[in-house]
Amino acid sequence: MSTAIVTGATGITGTAVVGALTNSPDFTEVYTLSRSQKSTPHPKVKHATLDLQTSADEMSQSLSHIPPVTHIFFCAYLADPDEAEAARINGSMLSNFLEALIKSGQTKELRRIILTCGLKQFGVHLGQPKNPMREDDDPSLFWLEQEDRPPNFYYTQQRILEKAAKDAGNKWTWTVTYPQDVIGFAKANFMNLATSIGLYAAVSKELEGSKLIFPGNKINYLAFNCWTSAKIHAEFCLWASNSSNAANQRFIVINGDTQSWQDLWPRLAARFGCTVPEHMFPSDDGSGKEAYPGFESNSMKLHPRPPVSEVDAKLGLKGEFKQSEVNCQIDLQKWAKRPDVVKAWERLRDRYGLDQTAWDSATWDFLSFLLGRNYSNVASMSKARKMGWHGYADTWDEFQRTFKELEEAKMLPPVADLKGSHS
Template sequence: MATAIVTGATGITGSAIVEHLCKDSQYKQIFTLSRSQPSSSMSDKIKHAHMDLQSSAEDMAKDLSHVSGSVIFFCAYLARDDEGEAAKVNGAMLQNFLDALKITGELKQVKRIVLTCGLKQYGVHLGQPKQPMHETDAILEGGNWPPNFYYSQQRVLMDNAKANGYTWTVTFPQDVLGFAKGNFMNECTALGLYCSVAKLAHPDSELPFPGSKANYMAFNCWTSANLHAKFCLWAAQAPNAANQMFNVVNGDTESWQNLWPRMAARFGCKVPKEMFPGGDRSKYDGFEASGPSDLHDPAPVAVQATSEEVGIGMGMPDLKKPSTLYQQVDTTKWAKDPKVMKAWETLRDKYGLDQQAFDKATWGFLTFVLGREYSCVTSMSKARKMGWNGYEDTWDSFEETFDRLEKAKILPPVSQLKKETPLSS
């Protein structure tokens, strides 16, 4: 029988892993660690411990004195605006945690650590990467590439594994679709609020795509938090997953040209007769646009664009120019528009919705994921070849998450929302 430790247990990826651990008969005990207390315990297998990952190894050891596990799922991270600071803080956080377990003597019980990272591994936040992305793609380091905290954490993980005799697995999910109570930092919350409020705030309940035409037509992959959790449990036990890194996406390739009409239908909105009346640099009437703005120079694909080694480079030196970001509706400014705020307050008061959801929604992240003018497609071949056969339809992932957000009083019930009329009519 296995025991597990989950850090970041109240976050979107961490809470999903805890949920699946509770259902898995292989695990007899689960220690959940976070700075906050869980609102409830879904299983008597769970024991929660308060722990501040920003504290010293010695202080963490006091909180971990009763905690042990054969498998660790490390899902915690701290966001920082400065990339160098993020690398320093998150690398130290993981190192101090491992040192704390060494102080308590429990690190010797650990068989495998599963670390959750993401597609920043390939620099998707910096611009267009090579498509599709593979785990063997070169990392973006040296020269004028900014620090990457994933690389810092991976080095800490690998160095400590070699010194202490455990194995490791690293996952790269993409634009995770999921929900955790009290956590509003996710794509579905902001998207669901945008669509719900548009029903009342926009003329004729039109639902303009906030991002660019290029993004609307691009191809992308998403990761269900539910599927990612299943993958992590598989990776924790699969012998051939030891000391490996894996892309983890749903398994389909999707596009907003297919998903956006479904969003409109779900929330009772209308697709505009002409989504981009001014072309790729259009501006939806009544709302501010944002950009275009350049991302990192050069784009990440430049690493593979050329190579001195024959057969390795793409032979396309012209790909080095920076990628751009553009939104025909700047969602950060949209959320502060008087018409939008009035529509939100109407829905909030009528359906008893959580004001924090709107206040803390990640509008800036939505600006990026809908405004980047390039595709983000990853390969699942490596995991498939090693025996992983999990799959989830991306639209089903959106639907399931929206349903949960409704039950949590973050989004209004669509059955009632569809009956609402625009405030201006």
């Protein structure tokens, strides 16, 4: 039988991993680690408070009561706007944690470590990638480490993990996952995609006219993207933890479908009882630089060279890839501060007893980035499929399921009432 440690156990990916492990008959004990709040109670789960920013010696003391485990799922990370600082912080967190495990004896029976990273591996935050992204892409695309590129903490962590396995005499193996724009829910975790989209839709329904205007741009609306359900990612991690094919391998992990806002947005509007404007993009070129009437727009240029430009000549498109941009015809951060929007939220909050923290912690900047990109983000699951993974999730179904969880947690109003309400 197997036992596990999960770091970042109360985050969105960590919560889902804990759920998958507790539902698995193969795992008898799950030790969850987080800096503050406890994991969801379960007979298999034992929780410990651990600050990954402390030294290896301090962490080893916190871990001393945990017996040796067979698996470790590292789902923790700490965001920082300075990429170099993010690499330093997250690299230290992982290296000190691994050292602490050795000091406190947890690695004696260790078989595998699963490290959660993301599609920033391919520079999707820097601009247009080569589509579809694949694990066997040109090294200059898979490891974007050209002199003018910012550091990437995923690269730092993966090298630390590989070195640790080698230093241990390869007595244990590793697997790295790359999910994209994760859809999921975690109690008291308000920094997620579904919460912000749900709040935008619910407040739009409460406003006069009940129009659900796409805040981004027409290019993004018609582009194609892939998402990752936290649940399907957790199931993949469970599969990878015991699959010999997954040893010392890196995997893109997405739902398995390719989606677009042109399909999702009308569904979102229908779910929340809104209408989609007949002419949603007044800008002639669809760039989103022109504000939607009555609102303010915002624009941001990304890295001077989009990732795909590293192989433009190989693609027969030398010099054709221009600097990518994020353009929103509605500036969501300013939208959320408008008096009419704030009053609409407060009405919903008071009517349904909603959690004010959901609104205060909504990540409008992150949502703006996702809706305002002027390029597609499509990834391939071929490698995982060939190695035996057959999981699949429908992206819209995962949004629906997560919205329902947010309603039950009092972070979103109940959609049944919204549809019957009149602004």
